Amino acid sequence: MGSGDIFILALALISVVLSGYALWRDETLNWVFAVPRLPAPDPGEAPLFETLFDYRPKKGVAHSPAIVKHGETLSTLWFEGSSEAQPDIEIRRAVLETGPEGGCAGDPETFLTSAALAKAFAPGQLVVTLGNTIQNDAIESSLYATVVSVGGWAMASIAEVRMDGVKPVRVRKLDLSPFLNRSFLVRSPMVAYADGSHALPAYFEMGTTYGALVRLDAEGRVRDQRRMTGTGVKPIQPMIVVLDETRALAFLRDFDDSGRLYLSRTEDGGRHWTRAEATDIPHPNAPVAALSLSGGRILMARNGSGNDADRLELAVSADEGESWQVIHRIDSEAGEARYPMLRRLADGRILLAYSHHSKQGVRVVMFNEAWVAAR
Amino acid sequence: MSGVLAGLGMATLLSWVAFAILGWVVSPPLSVWIGGAIGGLLVLVARNTMILRGFVALLAPFGVMLPAIALRQMAAELGAPVVPFATFEILVFLLLYVAFLVSAIGVVPVDVYRVGYAPLPVAAMVLSVCVYGYLTGNWFLPLVAVLGQALWLSRWGSSNWFDHVTHVLLVPVALIVLVVRVI
Numbered sequence: 050m051g052s053g054d055i056f057i058l059a060l061a062l063i064s065v066v067l068s069g070y071a072l073w074r075d076e077t078l079n080w081v082f083a084v085p086r087l088p089a090p091d092p093g094e095a096p097l098f099e100t101l102f103d104y105r106p107k108k109g110v111a112h113s114p115a116i117v118k119h120g121e122t123l124s125t126l127w128f129e130g131s132s133e134a135q136p137d138i139e140i141r142r143a144v145l146e147t148g149p150e151g152g153c154a155g156d157p158e159t160f161l162t163s164a165a166l167a168k169a170f171a172p173g174q175l176v177v178t179l180g181n182t183i184q185n186d187a188i189e190s191s192l193y194a195t196v197v198s199v200g201g202w203a204m205a206s207i208a209e210v211r212m213d214g215v216k217p218v219r220v221r222k223l224d225l226s227p228f229l230n231r232s233f234l235v236r237s238p239m240v241a242y243a244d245g246s247h248a249l250p251a252y253f254e255m256g257t258t259y260g261a262l263v264r265l266d267a268e269g270r271v272r273d274q275r276r277m278t279g280t281g282v283k284p285i286q287p288m289i290v291v292l293d294e295t296r297a298l299a300f301l302r303d304f305d306d307s308g309r310l311y312l313s314r315t316e317d318g319g320r321h322w323t324r325a326e327a328t329d330i331p332h333p334n335a336p337v338a339a340l341s342l343s344g345g346r347i348l349m350a351r352n353g354s355g356n357d358a359d360r361l362e363l364a365v366s367a368d369e370g371e372s373w374q375v376i377h378r379i380d381s382e383a384g385e386a387r388y389p390m391l392r393r394l395a396d397g398r399i400l401l402a403y404s405h406h407s408k409q410g411v412r413v414v415m416f417n418e419a420w421v422a423a424r
Numbered sequence: 425m426s427g428v429l430a431g432l433g434m435a436t437l438l439s440w441v442a443f444a445i446l447g448w449v450v451s452p453p454l455s456v457w458i459g460g461a462i463g464g465l466l467v468l469v470a471r472n473t474m475i476l477r478g479f480v481a482l483l484a485p486f487g488v489m490l491p492a493i494a495l496r497q498m499a500a501e502l503g504a505p506v507v508p509f510a511t512f513e514i515l516v517f518l519l520l521y522v523a524f525l526v527s528a529i530g531v532v533p534v535d536v537y538r539v540g541y542a543p544l545p546v547a548a549m550v551l552s553v554c555v556y557g558y559l560t561g562n563w564f565l566p567l568v569a570v571l572g573q574a575l576w577l578s579r580w581g582s583s584n585w586f587d588h589v590t591h592v593l594l595v596p597v598a599l600i601v602l603v604v605r606v607i
Contacts, residue, residue, distance in 0.1 A: 057554060057557045060566045061551060061554035061555075063570055064547070064550045068543060068544075070577065072547070074543075074577075171427055172426050172427040172429070172431070174478070174481035175474060175481040198478065198481030199478070199481060224582040227584075228525070229592060255529050256531060257530035257531055270583040272541050273538065274535075276530065
């Protein structure tokens with residue numbers, strides 16, 4: 050046996066030791082969803098619907114608003130600049146006040162810039178522009194931002210951003226693709242699991258294009274990812290609604306302009322997803338937002354046409370997405386109303402944020418289940 | 425620590441590029457030493473410039489394999505005993521790696537990249553590479569696989585083992601080697 054052979058055997062031995070350590074340290078993923086327990090609205094509760102924030106920049110785009118809660122600060126974040134995917138795009142925010150007497154919003158302010166993110170990036174690197182940004186529900190004062198270092202959205206990456214107030218202090222890309230983590234983007238809120246962990250709905254825009262559910266460990270590192278694919282369609286931007294401990298629905302935008310909303314299902318906590326199938330809901334090439342209501346119902350904010358996104362409406366399903374009843378037309382002004390996001394407050398009230406006037410404005414409305422019930 | 429690793433990876437690749445360019449005008453070992461000095465100095469002096477930050481944004485994570493191949497070639501020029509890969513080995517690697525990349529973009533239902541997050545499949549793959557190295561008498565691949573596993577476990581870089589032992593630039597590198605051998 051030569052010295053080369055002995056060296057290789059030594060490497061194999063080291064590998065066995067490392068593998069043993071890896072197996073010992075590994076925490077098996079829990080695939081049981083946290084099921085939202087939502088009490089029915091108080092019969093005496095007055096219906097509430099009010100606009101908290103309505104903003105249009107003097108010029109350029111303001112698009113893809115998210116609802117974010119860091120500590121006691123509730124805010125809406127969106128990206129704004131001369132045009133989408135341009136270097137002057139920055140993440141702006143308005144702090145939302147949602148007291149029992151009603152809500153309002155503070156003045157828009159710059160929250161994140163490409164330069165600030167680049168400075169906090171590990172390893173240090175260039176950030177050219179920013180896109181969809183959402184709250185990281187798993188870690189306090191943390192966000193997931195879509196960042197682009199080169200090219201357009203198809204070359205974007207998802208970055209985990211740890212904040213100290215309004216300053217990013219640590220930024221790193223999620224390890225999602227052998228293509229140097231390129232072409233993964235984020236849009237929809239995270240999904241909670243029974244053990245307190247969270248999963249991130251994401252989507253891959255290169256090649257065939259698919260939705261994904263990204264499982265993260267306690268440190269926020271990627272531990273697994275599962276796909277939501279379709280046949281002859283490009284299902285992206287999964288909006289996941291949990292039905293019970295093991296079942297969930299993922300509503301998917303078809304990036305191929307089929308004029309339909311797509312649906313994928315899981316029955317094993319997100320490990321496997323059915324091929325995305327077209328629903329009978331006409332929908333343009335745009336994302337939807339959805340969340341659980343009391344009584345097992347689902348609320349969805351969606352566009353009301355298969356051709357364009359001029360109309361945004363709220364619909365409710367009482368049979369796990371099989372059929373829907375439109376309860377309110379939110380926006381029918383000129384221009385597209387897109388990228389809705391729904392988030393529930395601790396007191397049960399619901400916030401809806403969306404962009405209007407074809408990505409040139411952001412609006413946030415607040416309502417409660419009593420209002421939904423009254424429609 | 426990921427910044428240090430990225431700096432080392434970038435310095436190695438820049439040294440390799442400088443070495444390759446210098447190889448047209450200067451013979452080894454001078455091209456190796458000058459190339460190494462250029463790569464190291466660039467990272468030390470200019471790592472915060474837009475160009476090098478763009479380089480990191482474009483190519484990180486560098487992993488172990490690509491820098492190891494660069495160091496291996498430069499070491500060979502300095503007279504180190506390096507067992508070259510056989511042409512069929514490079515060809516098989518290229519086919520397997522392209523299939524791996526194709527699976528990552530969703531063309532086939534199997535997602536091979538996914539298994540790089542889990543300890544048991546990674547353990548099996550690293551051991552398989554060690555067995556292959558033992559059978560062929562080439563310690564380079566086992567060394568890269570085990571170093572990649574150690575870095576993966578250290579949590580200094582990617583949480584996926586494949587990011588430590590592969591890099592998309594290996595495709596053009598393998599193609600160039602194959603073309604040069606055919607010529």
